[in-house]
Amino acid sequence: xxxxxxxxxxxxxxxxxxxxxxxxxxxxxxxxxxxxxxxxxxxxxxxxxxxxxxxxxxxxxxxxxxxxxxxxxxxxxxxxxxxxxxxxxxxxxxxxxxxxxxxxxxxxxxxxxxxxxxxxxxxxxxxxxxxxxxxxxxxxxxxxxxxxxxxxxxxxxxxxxxxxxxxxxxxxxxxxxxxxxxxxxxxxxxxxxxxxxxxxxxxxxxxxxxxxxxxxxxxxxxxxxxxxxxxxxxxxxxxxxxxxxxxxxxxxxxxxxxxxxxxxxxxxxxxxxxxxxxxxxxxxxxxxxxxxxxxxxxxxxxxxxxxxxxxxxxxxxxxxxxxxxxxxxxxxxxxxxxxxxxxxxxxxxxxxxxxxxxxxxxxxxxxxxxxxxxxxxxxxxxxxxxxxxxx
Amino acid sequence: xxxxxxxxxxxxxxxxxxxxxxxxxxxxxxxxxxxxxxxxxxxxxxxxxxxxxxxxxxxxxxxxxxxxxxxxxxxxxxxxxxxxxxxxxxxxxxxxxxxxxxxxxxxxxxxxxxxxxxxxxxxxxxxxxxxxxxxxxxxxxxxxxxxxxxxxxxxxxxx
Numbered sequence: 001x002x003x004x005x006x007x008x009x010x011x012x013x014x015x016x017x018x019x020x021x022x023x024x025x026x027x028x029x030x031x032x033x034x035x036x037x038x039x040x041x042x043x044x045x046x047x048x049x050x051x052x053x054x055x056x057x058x059x060x061x062x063x064x065x066x067x068x069x070x071x072x073x074x075x076x077x078x079x080x081x082x083x084x085x086x087x088x089x090x091x092x093x094x095x096x097x098x099x100x101x102x103x104x105x106x107x108x109x110x111x112x113x114x115x116x117x118x119x120x121x122x123x124x125x126x127x128x129x130x131x132x133x134x135x136x137x138x139x140x141x142x143x144x145x146x147x148x149x150x151x152x153x154x155x156x157x158x159x160x161x162x163x164x165x166x167x168x169x170x171x172x173x174x175x176x177x178x179x180x181x182x183x184x185x186x187x188x189x190x191x192x193x194x195x196x197x198x199x200x201x202x203x204x205x206x207x208x209x210x211x212x213x214x215x216x217x218x219x220x221x222x223x224x225x226x227x228x229x230x231x232x233x234x235x236x237x238x239x240x241x242x243x244x245x246x247x248x249x250x251x252x253x254x255x256x257x258x259x260x261x262x263x264x265x266x267x268x269x270x271x272x273x274x275x276x277x278x279x280x281x282x283x284x285x286x287x288x289x290x291x292x293x294x295x296x297x298x299x300x301x302x303x304x305x306x307x308x309x310x311x312x313x314x315x316x317x318x319x320x321x322x323x324x325x326x327x328x329x330x331x332x333x334x335x336x337x338x339x340x341x342x343x344x345x346x347x348x349x350x351x352x353x354x355x356x357x358x359x360x361x362x363x364x365x366x367x368x369x370x371x372x373x374x375x376x377x378x379x380x381x382x383x384x385x386x387x388x389x390x391x
Numbered sequence: 392x393x394x395x396x397x398x399x400x401x402x403x404x405x406x407x408x409x410x411x412x413x414x415x416x417x418x419x420x421x422x423x424x425x426x427x428x429x430x431x432x433x434x435x436x437x438x439x440x441x442x443x444x445x446x447x448x449x450x451x452x453x454x455x456x457x458x459x460x461x462x463x464x465x466x467x468x469x470x471x472x473x474x475x476x477x478x479x480x481x482x483x484x485x486x487x488x489x490x491x492x493x494x495x496x497x498x499x500x501x502x503x504x505x506x507x508x509x510x511x512x513x514x515x516x517x518x519x520x521x522x523x524x525x526x527x528x529x530x531x532x533x534x535x536x537x538x539x540x541x542x543x544x545x546x547x548x549x550x
Binding site: 023035126128302348 | 394409414415545546547548
C-alpha cells in the first residue's frame with residue numbers, strides 16, 4: 001500500500017513538527033504531573049471580558065467584521081500603544097487585527113519576503129518563527145543568543161549574519177523561552193543596524209506587559225523605527241486570553257494592507273467574539289492585568305531562587321513567565337533530562353533545544369502556575385538531582 | 392506595605408523569608424512590617440475561611456438592619472460597642488442608607504438567632520426597630536466563590 005505521505009507537499013519536510021508537540025504526547029493521560037511545560041497563563045480570562053463577550057452574543061453580534069478588525073478595537077489598540085509608548089498608529093490603515101500573533105507572524109513573512117530572502121532570527125526563540133519564514137519561501141538565518149549575555153541579541157552577531165539577501169530582523173523581547181528583555185539602549189544598537197542596511201524589523205512583543213524590573217521598550221518607539229517596524233502583540237498573555245485567538249499587527253500602511261489582503265482571503269477576520277472581549281480588556285481590565293503580573297512576579301522570585309538553590313543555575317528572567325536554567329552540568333542532554341524528570345518525578349518541562357540549537361543544555365520551565373505547585377516541583381527536581389549525583 | 396497585607400489577607404500566615412523572596416525585599420523589612428502591623432492593630436489575627444454549608448455542622452447567619460436613636464456626642468458608638476460584646480454577633484457595621492447599623496448574627500439554628508434578636512438585640516437601649524434577613528445560601532464570601540472549582544483545562548505542554 002502506498003503511503004499517504006505522497007499527498008503531502010515536498011516543502012513541508014523542511015518543517016519538522018514542533019519539539020514541544022513531541023513532548024506533549026509523553027505527558028498526555030498522566031494526571032500526577034506538575035506541568036511547567038505550559039506557554040500560557042494559569043488564570044482564567046477576567047470575568048468582565050467573558051461577560052462582555054457573552055453579552056455581545058446575546059445582542060446578536062455574530063457577524064463578520066471588517067477584514068482589518070472592528071474599528072472600535074483598532075481605535076482602542078491605537079490609544080493603548082500611544083498612551084504606553086508614545087507611538088502613533090492610524091487605526092484606519094496601520095493596524096490589522098489577526099487570529100493571534102501566530103497568524104500575524106505568518107502574514108508578515110508572506111507579505112514582505114520573496115523567495116530566497118533571508119530573515120535574521122535570534123535563537124532560542126518561539127517555535128513558529130522559522131517555519132513561518134520557510135512557508136513564505138524565505139530563509140531563516142539564526143543568530144544564537146547566549147547565557148553570558150543574558151540571552152540578549154548582540155549587535156556584532158547580527159552584523160555578522162547580514163548578507164545582501166537579508167530583508168528583515170525578527171526580535172522577540174521579553175523572550176520565550178529565556179525570559180530575557182532588552183533595554184532601550186540595547187535595542188538602539190539593533191535599530192542602528194536596521195537603518196544602516198535598510199532592513200525591516202519584525203518585533204513580537206506579546207509579553208510586553210509581563211516585564212518585571214523596568215518598563216518595556218516598544219521597538220517602534222525608537223527614533224525613526226516606526227517606519228521600518230512591524231509591531232506584533234495580542235491579548236493572550238497579558239489578559240489571559242490564549243484561547244480567544246486575538247492579536248494584531250501595527251506597521252507601515254503598505255505592509256499592513258498587504259497582510260490584510262492575505263488575511264481577507266485566508267482568515268477573513270478574527271472572531272468577533274474575541275474582538276469584543278479584546279475591547280473590554282483594553283478599556284476595563286488594566287487592574288486585573290496588573291494583579292496577574294504582580295502574581296507572576298512573586299512566583300518568578302520564588303522559583304528562580306529555588307532553582308539556583310538546588311543547583312540549576314539560571315539568569316534572572318526579567319520578562320514573560322519562563323525560567324531557563326542550564327542542566328548541562330548533569331551530563332544529560334536537555335531531552336534526556338526532561339524525559340527522566342517527567343518519568344521519575346512527574347514534573348514536565350520543555351527541553352531547551354525545542355527552541356533552537358542554542359537552547360541545547362537548557363530547560364524551559366513556566367512559572368505561570370500556583371506557588372504551591374512551584375514549590376512542590378522544586379522539591380521533586382531537587383530529589384531528582386540528588387539521585388543523579390549519588391548515582 | 393500593601394502587597395504584604397494583600398498576601399497574608401488571602402493566604403494567612405506566610406513566613407517572613409518567603410514574603411521577602413516573593414516581594415524582592417529583605418527578610419528583616421518583611422519581619423518588621425508584620426510586627427508593626429500587629430502592634431498597630433492593622434493585622435488583627437490570622438483565620439481560616441470555612442465553608443460551613445459543606446460541613447455537617449449547623450450554622451445559620453442573619454443580616455439584621457437596625458434603626459436606632461443616636462446619642463449626643465457619641466452617635467451610635469456606645470450602642471455598637473454594647474452589641475459587639477454578644478458572642479452571637481459575628482460582625483457589626485455602621486451603615487449609610489435607611490438603617491443605622493447592620494448586625495450579622497450567627498447561631499446554630501434559626502430559633503437561636505430569633506431568640507437573640509427578640510431577647511437581646513431589639514430591646515437594647517436606643518434600638519428603634521430591627522429587620523431580620525436570614526442567609527439561605529452562600530455564593531461568595533470574603534472574595535471567595537463558594538462553588539466547585541472548574542477543572543484546569545490547559546494542555547500540559549504548549550509552546
